Amino acid sequence: MSTVRLLVLGSILRRGVSHGYAVLRDMTTWRVDTWTNVKPGSIYHALDKLESQGMIEAAASGAGAKLGPSRKEYSVTKQGKAEFFRLLEAALVSPDILQFSAGVAFMEWLPRNEVIALLEQRRSVLDASLRLLKSLPVDERPSEPSRHPELVGIWIGYVESEAASTERILANVQAGRYDFKSERLEAE
Structure with a gap:
């Protein structure tokens, strides 16, 4: 779960504000399935868990010019940012290749x-x-x-x-x- 949490928090931090589909699209574009054990279903579960733990905040996006249903957009809270950096530091020292790979992906932070x-x-x-x-x-x-x-x-x-x-x-x-x-x- 820590690898998924790191990747999800990192995706949202990179974007500033993001909805679940954009996080999933990031994971797909980054091809995380080839260098981690992250599965698409775990991303939405992680979003729910991170929100319930106060790591991210959600707000319905404005209707604006977009047609279709509104979506929740997430931003990382102060607590979530601290968690991201804690997970990142742990990943960069981890002997586990999957966690280490996620750490390398965000080491520039x-x-x-x-x-x-x-x-x-x-x-x-x-x-x-x-x-x-x-x-x-x-x-x-x-x-x-x-x-x-x-x-x-x-x-x-x-x-x-x-x-x-x-x-x-x-x-x-x-x-x-x-x-x-x-x-x-x-x-x-």
């Missing part, structure tokens, strides 16, 4: 130096995981799954890949790639 610190923290967690995995005993003829060399090998390969990706992203952020929102505001 944080100051560059904070993203660097969070990525360094994630790298440390992954390095500790690698040390642990490489220390696990394995048996040629394992009596239990945790001692299977192929299983341990799969996890070592996965964590090595995650560590390499984190290192690459960290190097790019440190090299000045990407436009961070705080730097755009300072330039104005």
